[in-house]
Amino acid sequence: MTPSQSRATRRNKEVSARSQAILVSLVRAYIECGEPISSLWLARHGGFGVSSATVRSALAELEQYGYITRPHTSSGRVPTDLGYRCYVDLLLRDRRKIRRPQQVQTRLRHGTIEDVLTSVSYELSRVSHVLGFALATPNENSAFRHIDFVRLENTRILVVLVSATGYISHKIVSLNENVAVEHLEQAANYLNVEFAGLSLAKVRKGIANHFDEEQARPNSATTLALRLARVAFTNMTPSNALFVQGVSLLLNNVVEGDDRISVPTLQVLFELIEEKTQLVKLLKRYVDGQGLTIIIGTEHSLPNFQNFSLIASTYFDGSQTGCVGVLGPRRMHYSQNIAAVDSVSRSVSRLLIPPQTGTAAN
Numbered sequence: 001m002t003p004s005q006s007r008a009t010r011r012n013k014e015v016s017a018r019s020q021a022i023l024v025s026l027v028r029a030y031i032e033c034g035e036p037i038s039s040l041w042l043a044r045h046g047g048f049g050v051s052s053a054t055v056r057s058a059l060a061e062l063e064q065y066g067y068i069t070r071p072h073t074s075s076g077r078v079p080t081d082l083g084y085r086c087y088v089d090l091l092l093r094d095r096r097k098i099r100r101p102q103q104v105q106t107r108l109r110h111g112t113i114e115d116v117l118t119s120v121s122y123e124l125s126r127v128s129h130v131l132g133f134a135l136a137t138p139n140e141n142s143a144f145r146h147i148d149f150v151r152l153e154n155t156r157i158l159v160v161l162v163s164a165t166g167y168i169s170h171k172i173v174s175l176n177e178n179v180a181v182e183h184l185e186q187a188a189n190y191l192n193v194e195f196a197g198l199s200l201a202k203v204r205k206g207i208a209n210h211f212d213e214e215q216a217r218p219n220s221a222t223t224l225a226l227r228l229a230r231v232a233f234t235n236m237t238p239s240n241a242l243f244v245q246g247v248s249l250l251l252n253n254v255v256e257g258d259d260r261i262s263v264p265t266l267q268v269l270f271e272l273i274e275e276k277t278q279l280v281k282l283l284k285r286y287v288d289g290q291g292l293t294i295i296i297g298t299e300h301s302l303p304n305f306q307n308f309s310l311i312a313s314t315y316f317d318g319s320q321t322g323c324v325g326v327l328g329p330r331r332m333h334y335s336q337n338i339a340a341v342d343s344v345s346r347s348v349s350r351l352l353i354p355p356q357t358g359t360a361a362n
Contacts, residue, residue: 015065019058020090022046023067026059027079027087031331036076081297081330084309088294088334113317114168116351117243120324120344125246128337130328131273134348135283136241137322144203146192149184149228157184159232164197173231179224187225204233242276242283250328268304283312283323290314290321292342297330311337313345317352324348 015023025046026037039059043052059077062068067083070076079087117134124132143164150158155175162168194210195203211226247270272279282302286293295310309332312325325341326332 015061015067016058018048018050019061020086022048022055022058023062023079023083024087024090026062026068026077027083030078031333034331036071036078038076041076081299084296084330084334085299088296088338091335091338092292112168113163113352114241114243116348117241117322117324118245120348121243121245124324124326124340124344125249127340128326128328128332129246129249129252130326130332130337131244131246131250132324132326133245133283134243134324135280135322136243136317137284137320142200142320144195144198144200146196147188147229147232149188149232151179151181151184154178157228159228161232163200171232173228175228175231179228183221183224184228186221187228190222190225191229200233207233240280240284242280244273244276244279247273265304265307269308283325286310286312292338293323293325294334294338309334311341313341315345315348315352317349322348 022042025042025048029037029041029045039052039056042048042059043050043055046055048055059068062083063070063077065082066080067086068077069080071078113136117136120134121132124134126132145162145164147162148160150160152158152172155178157173157175157179159171159173160168161170195206198206207226207229210222211230251266272282282305285301286295292313293310294312297309298306300306300308300310307329308327309330310325310327311334312323314321314323324345326337328337
């Protein structure tokens with residue numbers, strides 16, 4: 001929990017239930033229209049059955065505790081990051097009331113992890129109208145499905161490694177000799193039969209043990225397979241993969257909204273998306289835990305992200321945890337986006353967990 005989240009939790013207890021209800025109404029109205037909300041509008045349209053004077057008193061209380069502010073002296077109020085946090089906390093008190101968008105789940109593609117997560121990032125962006133992302137974080141516990149050796153030229157060979165969930169990584173290795181295509185095929189077939197279903201860590205150990213045993217038969221096909229595998233698996237761990245969709249939607253949303261995102265901030269964000277490595281590090285910082293994570297504005301540890309809100313949720317594919325989510329301006333549809341992210345993360349777990357594992361979705 002960040003310091004801002006902790007302060008919000010404490011302050012939620014310091015304002016009355018009526019003030020909290022008025023804050024919720026104000027945040028919802030501001031999210032819809034992007035304009036400061038007046039006490040008169042809340043009295044007429046909030047459904048509280050109280051006078052505008054009572055509403056003004058509640059707004060004064062909310063402003064005193066830092067939940068709302070006035071952009072100008074004579075204007076209405078807008079929520080602060082603390083106000084958004086209180087609003088989100090109130091939403092999450094009873095997540096059963098958050099309606100899950102079934103159409104998102106049914107539109108997700110089946111197939112490899114790349115197929116699934118590409119469709120996840122696209123669907124989340126389509127529903128939220130901001131940036132949708134999906135992060136895969138393979139590790140040494142990833143189960144090995146099969147390996148392929150493709151001869152390129154001379155002594156160079158392309159190694160293609162596929163995990164049980166369909167995650168693909170590749171590497172080019174160089175040998176000290178030319179190897180015939182049929183021998184590469186035989187080597188791959190041996191490894192696929194011998195090690196399929198084991199974790200990458202166990203595959204590495206098994207290759208080392210088998211190789212030592214085969215030293216007495218240096219010309220055997222098995223020895224060639226193990227020699228190729230030992231070279232191929234050295235420093236070959238599937239890397240993190242980030243799938244991102246909706247950059248243009250995020251740009252339109254920010255430009256048309258009232259969050260006043262600076263051009264340098266947008267430029268930094270787009271550079272992070274382009275490079276992806278730094279964005280992966282940022283996302284992993286927030287989603288190492290289980291379940292739903294929501295970071296709002298100044299709760300971000302990096303200044304360049306303090307004009308944005310992040311909603312992410314973890315999924316489990318049977319061997320490792322990844323995350324899916326959205327990134328957009330603070331004035332976003334939190335209820336809708338929380339529901340979409342939460343629902344999609346559960347669907348991804350169901351789609352990716354191999355049936356034989358018997359592991360429950362998160």
